[in-house]
């Protein structure tokens with residue numbers, strides 16, 4: 674398994690969303706680009722913060738749970754703490770929410786626009802300990818670049 678070239682992905686993402694202000698279209702292309710660039714991933718998508726819960730947004734993979742309370746599972750923990758959760762073994766994570774039974778490891782990165790949490794990016798793998806510190810750094814930079822590219826006047830999905 675090789676790591677994606679995250680710098681290349683950042684430039685591909687910038688090109689994909691350049692000039693397009695529709696947030697749903699841009700988020701959809703963001704998840705499709707990253708899903709197809711990563712080996713050994715069975716689910717990748719965005720949960721959007723709506724009030725005090727996360728709601729399923731654009732994704733690639735099997736149908737998933739639609740609503741996650743802040744503080745629940747890996748996604749809700751990432752959102753509530755505003756900190757990336759890189760989980761080597763999802764079965765060892767208290768309160769992990771099973772959506773795809775194939776998932777063994779997971780990384781969830783908070784998404785913020787202008788300092789405000791707007792959602793999370795969730796990536797699942799069928800392989801234990803799939804996500805390295807280098808993956809975390811690359812994915813966090815990609816998420817930051819994506820969020821910074823959204824104009825202040827464009828709502829997040």
Ligand code: SME
Nearest residue numbers: 737746747748769770772
């Ligand atoms: N496992 C996540 C739920 C979302 S699915 O993996 C798509 C969690 O514990 O928050």
